[in-house]
Amino acid sequence: MNSFSHFFYDKFTASGIGDETAMFLNLLVLVVSLFIILYVIDFLLRKIIINAFNRFAEKSNTNFDNLMVKNKAPRNIAHIVPVIIADSLIPIAFIDFENAGNFVSKGLEVFGVLLTLWIVRSLLNTFKDYFKTLPRLKDKPIDSYIQVFMIFAWAFGFIVVLVIIADIHIPTFLATMGAASAVILLMFKDTIMGFVASIQVATNDMVRIGDWITFEKYGADGDVIEINLTTVKVQNFDKTITTIPTYSLISDSVKNWRGMEEAGGRRIKRALIIKQESVKHLSTNDIDELKKIQLISAYIEKRQADIEQHNIQNGADKSLLINGRNLTNMGVFRKYMETYVENHSAINDEMTVMVRQLAPTSQGIPIEIYAFSADKVWKNYEYIMADIFDHLVASVGYFNLELFELPSNTTFKTN
Template identity: 50%
Template structure:
């Protein structure tokens, strides 16, 4: 093709000269005509190649079972590849078209070289995007911060590309360019500080398995409370429970403290830890009438009988004076209630019976004595977990009066008015 264009150019130049045109003007017109011919050829070849490559690749993709080639199409890989043949046409024809104009030839050759560099970078970017999307579909990689590594590689590719472009434009070697960068390394580190910190953090996050995509995290500093949807080089994206999004700098996952709920998600149960505050002046020893009543409560009847027999044996052995309940050993209504609450948890079908379960007595406070329920829900889903927790405490709150106990509650306005009413009547 180069010979045909050269022959055509020579014929046209001679023709213009024979017609009495100035030699330089004849060669200039010849160059313009050659540019027009090459441009038409380039457009036609580019159009045909693009159609053929895209159609062929689409047909090939439809016939294969793998999804990798589908992602290649989405990332425009065939479109970039279709530019290779028209590019070869430019490489072959430019030296012929600008044969008599060395300066223009040098400029266009540099432009073509820059185009080649940019095209290679775009092809590499397309392959990286395809690989990233393909790996995300695999169970092994779907929760890994692959985006971070992809972005780092893209920065490397673009950096190399810019170095070659700089070398093409200035005519300086890449080694000299690197020496110049070395001298300006302090400025570069300052400019790319966040990127470098993000890259280091993303590696630490991945290696130490601190956060995965899909983890539920709570980061109070940034108001984040929800699932991690994306881990990038610079930021971590969290979808909150109200469907808003919060972005957190990746480096802050290393430098600051946050709450990751993955352990709960992977465990067989979700913890329930909540207290009931009992009024201290409602706690007392139980008498024989109370014992008879408690023995009618199915959940604790065996316990009451066994426990009372043990206490009676102890008191008889030591000859305890039973006139005053403070002498010897006696059950309390609060102790019986704690046992009832524990028995209720053990009988509850939605409480995990193989995990820690207890009803514990905490230190007294100004709001009464906290009786803490500590157990694990067998269903970890939020809405069901809350329903189970509510069901347990609904029952226990309703059961408190049966043990002659009272729950602590700060007085409201109505309580104060009721207390003052007798005084007003007097």
């Protein structure tokens, strides 16, 4: 081996070149030769391994191997053999330059650590992409877990590199690093908080990829498209992307619409505000007129009979409408709203259907519809709600009621 290392040196000295110059030329030739040999081996191995993986991927039923090729795992693995060969040949090439040889060997060891990290990253990215194709895992924050493993891998690799460069023992280095743990925790505070948040989000099933969430603090209103270790990406309905810190999902209030999407309907909760001055008791003529409304004619007749019987039994003086029990135009209208909504084909009658009167406000008396549309698609839901309220707003006048609205310019015009 020694004779091979000095083969070119002997040739140079034989040709009359000085010893020192001959040693440098010998080193140059050996290094260039080593580089060429390693390049050829690396090139051939990459071609062989990548082609073998491609052929195997074409015949395989699973897409895991395809994802390995996509994430360049075979390419990175092919570099292992040239590194091993280089490590064994460096002492031969640098036989006359021991210090330089040691320096290059350390550099090669550092490169070996980095190569190992690249291979680990390729494999982790492959697992990440593969897990996302599985139905039971595609809505889980896989990115967060892969990033955690990668952080630990890089941290360990960083320690090994420092140990190689400083030429110290790992236990000694770890003892030194323990003293600087407070600084490390401060540096990785966001990462640690994000990791804890990711675990809580996944464990409690708070947010999944594909969920529609509303986060007013960050202006987010759309679908979750990615959950990472430190951030959550939300594609808003205007196609903009909002990035939210993962930790905010457990520290702040966020609305997840998944429950609505999994339920039997989407809630309708909207009110009509009635002017208080338009509310009145109904006279006999008013009642007879409202009986013409088919949807509530049977209700009015039954209700009128019950009220008349009650008033007769209690001797109510009906010369004034206020005496005894009476129907009011708002009460009848509320019943009409409830009956109309209950009979609407787009309402889920297996869920709550209610029309309620809320506390009076400075604008008037709100009458609120609380029901659920059977169709949960946003566009269809808006159409259903608009269809219901179009009809009800147009029906208010039949009950001699008025809706509140702020005065406009036309309000003050005179004929």
